Amino acid sequence: MSVSVLLASRNTKKLRELRRVVEGAGLTGIDVVGLDEVEPYEEAPETGATFEENALAKARDGAAATGLACVADDSGIEVDALNGMPGVLSARWSGTHGQDEANVRLVLAQLGDVPADRRGAGFVSACALVTVSGDEVVVRGEWRGRIIDAPRGEQGFGYDPIFVPDDEVAGGRTAAELSAVEKDAISHRGKALALLTPALTRL
Template structure:
């Protein structure tokens, strides 16, 4: 019987990405859609780590499941690290990926390639109900493209070209992206944690 790991998200693309990366671990990933309704956790921390820990600990406590939460985002050097922790709502509350990407491109209009450097960051928190919380992190450096490229992935993937590549995250196949992405790198560090702890 597979062990269960709850991710503090309803994002099915994120679930699919996690399933691919953790495919060699005997664990079944469930999302907030698979359990009884619990309140949305407000991400009001000042760092990715604060937000990830808060989401993981509150969701674990409310659900009774060992919970994985991640907070990740894009930091653009020309924009002094923005959008950062506000990546998901860069274009306003309830912003779509398309609107966020449009705003980013507008802010970088006519900016030369050398000044379009950026990085994706991810912090993962794994929380045991009424117990310990473990942390893993990862990042991936690259540049922001002039126009969206590719139809894979989600978020800013069509605009992010990782160092050493000519393709955007949205153009790479899943295996290639997961091997170099910020979330993939963080999850590699988290694998041993997930495998070692007792999951119901």
Template sequence: MARIVLATHNAHKVEEFQAIVAAVRPDLEVVAYDGPEPVEDGVTFAANALIKARAAAAHTGLPALADDSGVAVDVLGGSPGVFSAYWAGHKKDATANLELLLDQLSDVADPHRTAQFVSVIALVRPDGAEDTVEGRWPGRLATRPAGPGGFGYDPIFIPDGQPADAERTVGQWTAAEKNAESHRARAFGHLAPLLATL
């Protein structure tokens, strides 16, 4: 079976990517990256995704995927954006990040709580060829977390396109539902033709 390394130490992301990749390339195994974490000093999702993918490809000699993603809140000018994982500080505390964002939006009425999840996936091959693709998932933010599923900001993100009387946060979605609709799935839709060439 062919292998591709995912430049993350996050087990949730490895599982999510394996499920998405398997739908297109069942012969392609997504393996976790075990090397040192590079400094993500880019100011865009694309720059950070490329930094991570380049490091993983160089360390393993395998084609490498890296995702840089976050939530972009319209009323906050697109923040937290690339700082989503560190919004409450350098500890990468997902609960603190979520609580801080909810506190910052506590006086913002529902019509103005629009946001989108953004994912940029970089593919770097051992020969140095590079590509990036982007996916966006529009929605809005709930006033409090709901649901045990997902991770990060999932429990407060309500995707667009749901029936008004049955709206759920991504934390209330099944993994299969999320994998079919998410920002990563949308980005991966653009990436699939590139994976076919590996």
């Protein structure tokens, strides 16, 4: 008998990522579904000041509305030279939610005069799990690197094409030049989802 777990997202790439983590951890009997596979419900706006607050609010809403254990992620990039911004505003940095190319262009424009040695940045992912019995787990994953001058690569999404991870396995490639398996192993969301594995196992 399988247990359905809702991922409170319509992002197909995030959905595939969670399914890969579940499979890679050897978790059997867990069926990950997305928002497009459940009855629609009113989703609260992301008004939290932190990634953790937003992730937990989304997971609570999903669990309450569907009666399923719910995983929610809130993630973004923090750029050192921009005092940690875009941060929780990453998905709508250019003014409209989900406009990846516009967001990337704006960050590059804002860093136009910033030298390479001051372009440090980090992806952050907070993942929350809320169960039908009301148990709550919130974890955080971080991925350090730097912002380059122009996008490279066709994989990934968001700011991946302008982010070069510090990890040696990346070998100077951007996050958008890594395979899905390579990215899962070292990324902020991969790290956070891996930390959720013990709680998912208990389901």
